[in-house]
Amino acid sequence: MIRAEEPTAEQVRQEVGALIQAGAKVALSRLDDELARIATVHLDAPGMERVAADPVLAESSVRAIRATLAHWTASVINQPFAPVGPPEDWDNVRIARDLVRRGLDETVLVAYRVVQAFVWQEWIRIAFTLSDDPAVVQGVLEHTSASITDFAERSLQHIGEIMAAEREHLRRGSRPERRETVALLLDGAPVTEERASARLGLRLDRPHTAVVIWVDDTTPPAHALEPVIDLILQVTEARQYVSVLPQTGLAWMWVSGRGPDVRELEGRLRQWPDIHVAIGTTGTGVEGFRSSHRSAVAVQRLLSRSRLRQVASADDARLAALLSRHRDDATAYAREVLGDLADAGPEILGTVRLFVQELGNVKGVAERLFTHRNTVVRRLARADELLPRPLRSNPVEVAVALEIWQWSTDPGGSDAG
Template sequence: MTWVDPAPRTRELIRQAAERALQNPDEWVTPVHEATLSAPTTAAIAADPALADALRRANFDNLLAWATANVRAPGDRVPPNTSAVQLDVARDLVRRGLDDVSLDAYRTGQNVAWRAWMQICFELTRDADELEDLLLVSSTSIADFVDGTIGAVAERMAAERDELTRGSQAERRDMVALILEGAPVPRLRAEAVLAHPLDGDHVAAVVWTTDRDSDLGRLERVAEELMRAFGARQRLTVVAAASTLWVWLPVATAPDRAALEAALRRTPEVRVAIGNPARGVEGFRRSHHDAAEVRRLVARLGTADQLVAFADVQLAALVTRDQARAEEFVAQVLGDLADAPAELQETVRAYLAELGNASAAAARLFTHRNTVLRRLVRADELLPRPLASDPVRIGVALEVLRWRTVEGA
């Protein structure tokens, strides 16, 4: 593409527009996130919290790279974005078999970003000649940048695909994908590929990190701690993404939760979701789906807990499948109690868990019975309906609220 040197006035307008975009990047980037993750072609990416978060980072990284370049040298050609963020996303998508559809997200993001950019341009000048030149140069620059970035990402995907097809990790991942999809794979063949028994008990886990700069070594160490906590002698581990491991343990026992939580505190950026124990090939599949559901719930509600088991959140997972309706349910049932101090909510939860026994609730909370009674009176003042008249719905609403952080509330 022949690059035309923009006029000085056009360069100045591009610089001003880029500065405006960088002043409120979230306002510019959020519509791009929503559009790229709501497209039919990216439904599989949107359904996976790790991949969705990676795509959001890639969108932000692209917009930041282009705008920053045009503040520094407005109107100059912007080189393709080959940052670690873009290349990590490419690797993750290939590992999940989603590379064929993922590049569409770049085009979708380009179209949405262009509309936001035009709005900024229209606010800067109403001179027809200036505006025409500004839009022409901008559209050429954005298209060239996106084309180059797509090309670089596609090259990385090709290299990653070639690398994965040569290793046993790819064969294990492909076999796991077939099992999870319910394909009629002969058990003995699957066990030979995975080097993992499928006819016994299984507990699945998803191990991931919230730190994009963290390495797989940290996740592997947590997987080792997970194995020790369950008393397992072996594990099956599949790299699902640069920031995520899928783990299966051939056990049906409960973990040493205190030891595992203590180990996790040494890596505060790592999270673990654990499925229910199950047996056989179907159990291998179901326990993983449980753990993946916990992972999605954690992303949806934003809980900060490092270790969450499916048994902990099964009720909340069912209720919050439709998040908007879940929020409405919590607000209607709890009223002002939804915004009350955590100790008041925890007292009501403990009281309901002890079937209305205030003394047992006090023992569970390590407090005095009179303190529990005073808190219950206060809770009744905040609830739309008295606790005694609606205990089941109040208990469910509090269970949903329990897994939300302050930021997610």
């Protein structure tokens, strides 16, 4: 009688790994369908009453849970036996900071454990559909139990670190103290770098960038700028920052590292058309703190004249200053090159500007404007009717003329287009 050979340990391991990957694919494919049930479990957890009662917090919290579950499943699909690090997505960062600001930071820890237990039960059900071999299913459950437990601990530690940093930011940076420290630094007071860093919660010995945010509305609602502050933190992935509100509708901000990418921010800022952002140079130390802010304010002054842009950086301002050094001559040149296009509305002018930036890629322009390709084509056709010479035969001069025109203090024309 011939006896079948027992599988080797490596063969069992390979089979277990393949089944973990298969199960994770099933879990990932079901995630959005199961999200309503997961959200109910999450928001019904003890201590989550105030989160559940706030639609914005509730939605943000559920997005973070979804991102966390998707991160684990995607990771084990890629490498079934590798440790899974904590999620680094913005949804988790934002909800952690928001909960601290609302004094609700401890609630997420309980809710996280509740969701973990619920998801584990769902995973067990999936595991028993993967194989009829009890030993293999046992191997799947043993490994994934250790993986999920380790992942949960890493994730909670990561969230705890974000919350601790936010609590420290709030503790060190009470609004009056922040404003006082910022005012002293900008006025040139002899504040040491170490002391300023401690009071602001921002390492000044490392690169940081100033940002100015303001709203056109003379009576903006309270907290009107907070979503944009959060957006800038998301775009830059800054772990340290400081912000002050010197007056209603105006925020001064410094973020660790380089400032936000103008093109990315420009696209995402369209949902707040009355809000503008000026980005300074990147600096280091106390003097870098001051010079970065000065450059951001200079950009703000230039940007306030423009009909075409919501966002600009110090690099943009340098180019504008160079082009406009002889402003009358530069404006006359721009008017001559643009012809009737100079009086077109911001939609057409902005589309032409992006068309030049994208090197004639209509699809790229449409994606940046979040509009249909045919809309872009129609606007460009209208621009050709208004230009003295067709855009494609004269792109460089049109680009230079638009760069001058968008910073003009008296652009003229109507907004029709």
